[in-house]
Amino acid sequence: MTRVRVTAPRSHNAGGPQAGSSGAGTLSAGAATGRTALETREAAEESDAGQVFVRSLIRSQLRLGIVVAAGFLLILLAFALLLGLVPGLAELRIAGLPFDWVLLGAGIYPVIGLSAWLYVRTAARNESRYRDLAGDK
Structure with missing residues (x-):
């Protein structure tokens, strides 16, 4: 079988x-x-070179995910350190709201959006490079 x-x-x-x-x-x-395109892709994935290309794509996507997650965590840590190390910053109020809440709302959410946009853009570029190497059009 x-x-x-x-x-x-x-x-x-x-x-x-x-x-x-x-x-x-x-x-x-x-x-x-x-x-067909599906048969060509399957044949490319089953060859030795195709398996190397697939493993390379998986490694590059994993590396990208780790880098984006680590970068996001570093920025989150920097915000926490900023609030903890600068005296009086936690008691500061902007438009009646505590500064730490404003920092989280206006600082973290744009970072999340930027991280997501960069991840999607780079992942698409990685997959495009894989398709070029594998011969898919």
Whole structure:
């Protein structure tokens, strides 16, 4: 029995059995004339070079996640240290609100948004580089 990796549902054009056919080895016209993008990607992932590319993508995405999380935690720690080390800052009020609440509301949420935007942008760039290396268009 051969091992099968399911990566996406097959459509009728991707080489699956047609409705009404016996399903025993019949391919659609598109699959009979050439390889589909899904088959090309699966073949690239199963080759030695393809496995290296996939491992590289996984490592780069993990590294990106760790860097973004560490950067966010450092900024959060810097805000806490700022409040703890500067005397009188915690008692300061801006428009009737405690400064630490204003700092959390106006300082942390933009950092969260910026971190998320940078993560998504860089993750998309990593995946684009992987597709270029793997030969997907």
